[in-house]
Amino acid sequence: MLFKDLPIQKKLMGVIILISGIVLLVTCAAFFTYEVFTFRQTTTRQLSTLGEIIATNSTAALVFDDQKNANEILAALKAERHITLAGLYNKEGKLFAQYPAATLPGAFPPLPGKEGYRFENSYLLGFQPVTQGGKHLGTLYLKSDMNAMYERLWLYSGITVLVIIVSFLLAYVLSKALQKRISIPILSLAETAKAISDRQDYSVRATKLSNDELGALTDALNQMLTQIQKQNLEITSFNQQLEQKVTERTNELQLANKELESFTYSVSHDLRAPLRGINSYTKILEEDYVDKLDNDGKKIIEVILRSSKRMGELIDDLLAFSRLGRKEVTRNDIHMDALVKGVTDDFMLISVKNNIEINIQPLLPAVGDQALVKQVWVNLISNAIKYAGKKTKTLIEIGSYPKENRNVYYVKDNGVGFDMKYYAKLFGVFQRLHSNEEFEGTGVGLAITHRIIQKHHGEVWAESKLNEGATFYFSLQTI
Amino acid sequence: MDTHAIEILIVEDSMDDANLTIRSLKKNNIANNLYHVKDGAEALDFIFAQGNYSSRSKSANPKLILLDLKMPKVNGVEVLEKIKGNPATKTIPVVILTSSQEDPDIKRCYELGANSYVTKPVEFEGFVKAVKELGFYWMILNKAL
Amino acid sequence: MAILKKITGSFHMALLLVCSTVFLSAQTSVTREYQVKAAFIFNFTQFVEWPENSFSGNQSPLIIGVLGQNPFGSFLEETVLGEKMNGHPLIVKYYNNVEEVKSCHILFVNLPETNKEEEVNAALKGRSILTVSDAPGFMQAGGMIRFFTKNNKIQFQINLEATKYANLVISSKLLRLAEIFTSGKK
Known part of the structure; x- marks a missing residue:
């Protein structure tokens, strides 16, 4: 030793x-x-x-x-x-x-x-x-x-x-007796310090045994303890206030969420009920009274049905969009290659057009909510197909590249594109850059895309020139 | 009306919706023994043979109940609770009628013992699908009657 | 020359001292016996103190007198030659009768006539003269030191009363070696 x-x-x-x-x-x-x-x-x-x-x-x-x-x-x-x-x-x-x-x-x-x-x-x-x-x-x-x-x-x-x-012998006996005068205050101080650190009890005070440097040290320690105690008290009360505030806010938020949920449900139910009436009874009219209507009447029935269908879609999209706000994002490894392959295959199956060529580059994997990211791909690819325009062949390119600490994915088409001066409206809810007669749609798809990527702490952006196609990008965290 | 041999009880507050459902089923020839009640309270009276329906035989339960959820006074969830909470009625299959498949009450209804659900308007296809889930093939086979 | 003399003297003396027993046991050579006695006499000067007034000055000689027949030959003179006692040079003088003795410090009495010593001592009484003899009745006659032979060794007697009376101080060292004579008549 x-x-x-x-x-x-x-x-x-x-x-x-x-x-x-x-x-x-x-x-x-x-x-x-x-x-x-x-x-x-x-x-x-x-x-x-x-x-x-x-x-x-x-x-x-x-x-x-x-x-x-x-x-x-x-x-x-x-x-x-x-x-x-x-x-x-x-x-x-x-x-x-x-x-x-x-x-x-x-x-x-x-x-x-x-x-x-x-x-x-x-x-x-x-x-x-x-x-x-x-x-x-x-x-x-x-x-x-x-x-x-x-x-x-x-x-x-x-x-x-x-x-x-x-x-x-004398030195031993004397030193044993005399060293106590020095060591006992030190030991007592050390014991106090240990007790404090062991029990985290800052209300303990060291006993001052002398007026020398050790006494000064004891005073300093006690002063320090007083300060710690005071600060602890402040921190505790601050924490309590904070916790209380958090609880309050959480409660408020929960309440707001609940209200939103019930609002959503109300919209879903209450808007659908009259729509159902309009739609169903117009259909009955079409089915049972078609022989009593002239051509104008038949056309009017068509418009009513088309409008009510469109309203149903709007309600569905609106609900889907608001549902996103509440949904918890899961985080899993996503194999983009397989995911995108599945999406494009589905589109190729259901697509009525047969002049579509989709070129998929090898894609980098990412982390995120597979179902939501799939929705993004669905939205972007369906947009690319939808806005193909009058081109003889629709070319769609899908790829990815790493950028900083993220992976960027893109969907590039040779379709009608859009004017960049309306870019600000591109990702807004119910915002459309084309009329419904030109291209059908509710204007929710890109808003949903934007929302999903936002929830993944990623970014989404686009580049385009009118009639020269568009490229939509989004970035996600790497694995 | 003979309320003793009711095969399908429709609980629906909206007459429009109820008429659509009845019309759809009738068009497919399975509406012989349909009975419609306008709200939850009446539904409970009918099922448990009380109030206006106290003369009804308790033992002749409906073969199937189509239950709307959003109703004034006593809502669908409460009705379902009562049906599934009573040993005499808990075996009656209940199909929930809902405006949207997003309805959060659907989950709750399944927990309470609902057997299936159909999104309104009740078209024959949706009905057949729901009934198939219950294994009620006789209803569909019966449609020719 | 003086050093040479001294060396020779020392040599003789050494010879004497070393061989004294041999010489004395022979009893044949009187001269050898007196050679030892001469050395003794010389050595007495080292252990006896004379009063200051017995010397006329600091450099005045210490006189060793021989009264009567000289048994030493020239040996005594050779022994003391060049020696000094407290700065006083030692010289030897010869006297035929006591009247001749004037200034003297040690007097060796060697008279052929017996009973003459008493006269001599009486004549010298009161004077600071150390009287030395080997006559048998010398001490009784008031003499101070007498040589005698014992166990073939020359020894001496000292009469302290006489020396005291003569104002002579005898060193205790000398007394250690001597036989103290007491007259008994006081």
């Missing part, structure tokens, strides 16, 4: 203990070094002092060649526990006296060495010249073990280890 991923409590404690540990270790090391250094210095000074005393005392023994006395003087070193060897060389460099008395002479350096003291293999040893009145009389050799220092260092080590253990 990485340090940065540790809980803040452990981090704080770790830092405190680490710092105190480092400080302690550095202090102890410095103390230790100082002690070793001081002790060596002190030991050297003590030994050198001792050497000087012994040297001074042993001058007479050397001068008067009193070996016994010299040995006695050295024997006094017994009091100095750490002196392991002492030797007195006469001025010829020969060992004159020694301590301890039983030591083999081989333990001593054969000749006195350079004046001064040095540490050698955990011993402090040195040579001290013995002089009297500026005269060199001999050399004193002293060897002291460092046991005293080691003893002391061991003692210090023990104390140090003890101090470190105690300090660590």
